[in-house]
Amino acid sequence: MEYIEVTGKSVEEAITNACTKLGIPSSKLDYEVIEKGSSGLFGIFNSKPAKIKAREKSDEVEVKAVKETEQKEVKATAEKAVEKKEDSKKPVKKETFNNEPKTETKAEDKVETKTEAKSVSQPQSKQEPFTSSQKETITNDIKAFLDSMFGAMNMEVAVDITFDDEENSVNVDLSGDNMGVLIGKRGQTLDSIQYLTSLVINKNSEKYVRIKLDTENYRKRRKDTLESLAKNIAYKVKRSRRPVSLEPMNPYERRIIHSALQSDKFVSTRSEGEEPFRHVVVYLERDNNNRYNR
Secondary structure, three states: OOOEEEEEOOHHHHHHHHHHHHOOOHHHEEEEEEEOOEOOEOOOEOOEOEEEEEEEOOHHHHHHHHHHHHHHHHHHHHHHHHHHHHHHHOOOOOOOOOOOOOOOOOHHHHHOEHHHHHOOOOOOOOOOOOOHHHHHHHHHHHHHHHHHHHHHOOOOEEEEEEEEOOOOEEEEEEEEOOOHHHHOHHHHHHHHHHHHHHHHHHOOOOOOOEEEEEEOOHHHHHHHHHHHHHHHHHHHHHHHOOOEEOOOOOHHHHHHHHHHHOOOOOEEEEEEOOOOOOEEEEEEOHHHHHHHOO
16 A cells, blocks of 8 residues: 655644544554654744654554564563573672662653652752742743733733742743633643743742743643543553553653553553653553453
8 A cells, every 4th residue: 555645733643644544543554754843933933744654554564563572572571581590590699788879760760650650759958938039039030021022922911920938939820811822732832931931030040940830720721631631541541451652742741641640550651752752651551461351
């Protein structure tokens, strides 16, 4: 079967469109990415669609893929057996304790794996709360920057700023007409404005200032949507016994998915890919596979 070219706002959407056109599930789709696409400035300007070429997998390709998977599993099982046998032959050494710190895994891996999400985090040193002078300076700088930005966009937006001394963060709430423009697709524009505001405020700040920017309670609504999505995907994985890849998300949204499923003993989550196409994969936990099917 010949390839067809399909486009979408993202690679994931292009894959979905290809499956719809060909009338096949994603597991039977053979595709190559031509253009990854880009969201452009604030997710609005100079955006480019993603483009793939796709066709239905032939029986020969599917058989080959199955064989390769089986071979990998056999190889992995054999390697584990050899390692276990070699470990049993090694003499037992007494452990020595010292004050040298242990090598830690990458911070991103700690955040984005289900196992690390279950571990108890060590208490962090609490920063000193903002002084009255610091609050006044931060407030003035934020309002000056945002007023200038919204003025250039010909938008009238009210900026309400509050300080959370417990989390040592600054909450910025925006209100006005047509706030959907500031939210953008899946909050991309809102994230961009938050990022730019953080850069401006922290440029000359003595300590790091954490900015939380929101409008019309979007962050809470998005969190509820993602948690509901995570549970629905987990149910689908349990029923089909196949892993499911979610759409690309930013680190904050990926953490919501990991956290929502960390207490589910039948599924696990991991992050794959490179930014900005990094996404979460939900898969069946092998250790509990047989228990779930009883």
